[in-house]
Amino acid sequence: MDKREIAYTKRNALSMKEVQIKSETILKNLEPYLKGIVGIYMAYGHEVDITKLLKQADITCCVPVCDGDYQMSFYLVDENTVFKKSHYGILEPVNAKIIDKNEIDMIIVPMVAFDAQRHRMGHGKGYYDRYLKDYQGMKIGVAFECQKFPQLDVYPHDIPMDLIISEDAKY
Ligand SMILES: Nc1nc2c(c(=O)[nH]1)N(C=O)[C@@H](CNc1ccc(C(=O)N[C@@H](CCC(=O)O)C(=O)O)cc1)CN2
Numbered sequence: 001m002d003k004r005e006i007a008y009t010k011r012n013a014l015s016m017k018e019v020q021i022k023s024e025t026i027l028k029n030l031e032p033y034l035k036g037i038v039g040i041y042m043a044y045g046h047e048v049d050i051t052k053l054l055k056q057a058d059i060t061c062c063v064p065v066c067d068g069d070y071q072m073s074f075y076l077v078d079e080n081t082v083f084k085k086s087h088y089g090i091l092e093p094v095n096a097k098i099i100d101k102n103e104i105d106m107i108i109v110p111m112v113a114f115d116a117q118r119h120r121m122g123h124g125k126g127y128y129d130r131y132l133k134d135y136q137g138m139k140i141g142v143a144f145e146c147q148k149f150p151q152l153d154v155y156p157h158d159i160p161m162d163l164i165i166s167e168d169a170k171y
């Protein structure tokens, strides 16, 4: 098994109850950093669930929509937005307004694995690495502690996070 498969296996070993409880703690740890326009994601499977942020009145949320070219863009959403499932099975907004990268204050980034040096591994399609390449705002990775590795392999296109938050620690 490579590191990505090990990380999927460890994450999938958490019960949905554990995912829910740990996600609540991660949301609490995130709270002091949230402001303005925040790029979130619509959690699926055993990802850290941060969807509650859609209901938080003091921030504006936007979420990614993937296109066929391994590129993605962020669209403004709120608790009334209509979503449909993409071909990855992830919810994407219908009829939402696109938002310019420069206007997003911070992006909460989903991670499959991470290390304490703030390197991240995703699903291996490079969507976030491409999007974040010229992103100037704050990049906050979220994951469960069981997804931490002593050291990930780093490639030139990998974009490190400014901060990583788990249920137990900040890196
Ligand atoms: N919630 C969420 N939204 C996101 C991402 C993400 O990681 N999480 N993305 C980040 O890039 C983009 C979508 N990219 C993706 C690329 C590949 C797979 C994929 O191959 N998934 C596998 C296994 C998933 C698992 O076991 O957890 C699959 O569906 O079989 C999914 C999303 C944009 N939106």
Ligand SMILES: Nc1ncnc2c1ncn2[C@@H]1O[C@H](COP(=O)(O)OP(=O)(O)OP(=O)(O)O)[C@@H](O)[C@H]1O
Pocket: 120, 121, 122, 123, 124, 125, 126, 127, 128, 129, 130, 133, 155, 157, 158
């Ligand atoms: N900025 C970029 N420009 C062109 N190709 C890129 C870029 N970033 C990543 N890639 C390519 O995308 C593929 C996946 O990269 P990688 O394995 O680092 O993705 P990931 O960070 O795990 O996934 P994701 O960002 O989708 O969550 C690699 O083949 C890589 O060469």
